[in-house]
Amino acid sequence: MSERVSSLVRYALVALVASVSAFGAAGMVVALAPKPPELRAARAEAPIAIAVAPEAAAGERAEVAxxxxxxxxxxxxxxxxxxxxxxxxxxxxxxxTPADAQRLGIRIDQLKYDYTVGTAAGQTRAASVKLASVSVAGARIDNVDALVIEKGLDASLLGMTYLGRLSSFQATRQALFLQP
Known part of the structure; x- marks a missing residue:
């Protein structure tokens, strides 16, 4: 079983590297155009509005706008x-991200960073962890494999170790629908 998990984590790292690189490359394209300091500060302070759907009842489709x-x-x-x-x-x-892992009570200084991954910020290390549960708008999955990325990740990513365990998910122009 440990060999299977290790193989899954290695496969996940390869896909994560590609995903993070693509996400970072998009950010780098935007970052190439120099902006005056006052615009950079305004952009950094501007919140992103997030629409949160109410909790889905068991078996009902959840929605992320x-x-x-x-x-x-x-x-x-x-x-x-x-x-x-x-x-x-x-x-x-x-x-x-390390900050999110710490907020979850994960002792990042005690993790075994035995994977090397490439991010938009360059090579970094990652540690494998198991999350007891991940729930998005009521679509809950237990025992989710995850990675803590040591450096270079601007936001935590909700990848296929969660999404792939749903019955289905569908992205439309307006929303992402999750079927537990």
Whole structure:
């Protein structure tokens, strides 16, 4: 079983690297145009509005509205605590920033960072963790494999170790629908 999990995590890392690289490359294209400091500060302070659907009843379809920036940002409950995820169907694994991992009670200084991954910020290390539960608008999955990315990840990613365990999910122009 451990060999199977290790193989899944390795596969997840390859897909995560591609996903994070693509996400970072898009950010780099935007970052190439220099902006005056006052615009950079305003952009950094501007909140992104996120529409949160009410909790779905067991078996009902949950909904995540598309944000104004064109991404699906999911407000999830992970191990009972809130985490904001960028939904990324190209990421094989759920990937956590160190800050989100710490808020979840994960001791990042005690993790075994035995994987090397490439991000938009360059090579970094990752550690495998198991999340007791991940719930998005009521679509709950238990025992979710995830990675804590040591550096270079701007937002936690909701990847296929969560999405692939749903009965189905569908992205439309307005929303992402999750079927538990």
């Amino acid at each position: 598309k944000a104004a920036d064109g991404h699906y940002w999911a407000e999830a409950e992970v191990n009972g605590a809130p985490v904001r995820f960028l939904v990324d169907t190209g990421a094989t694994a759920v990937a956590l």
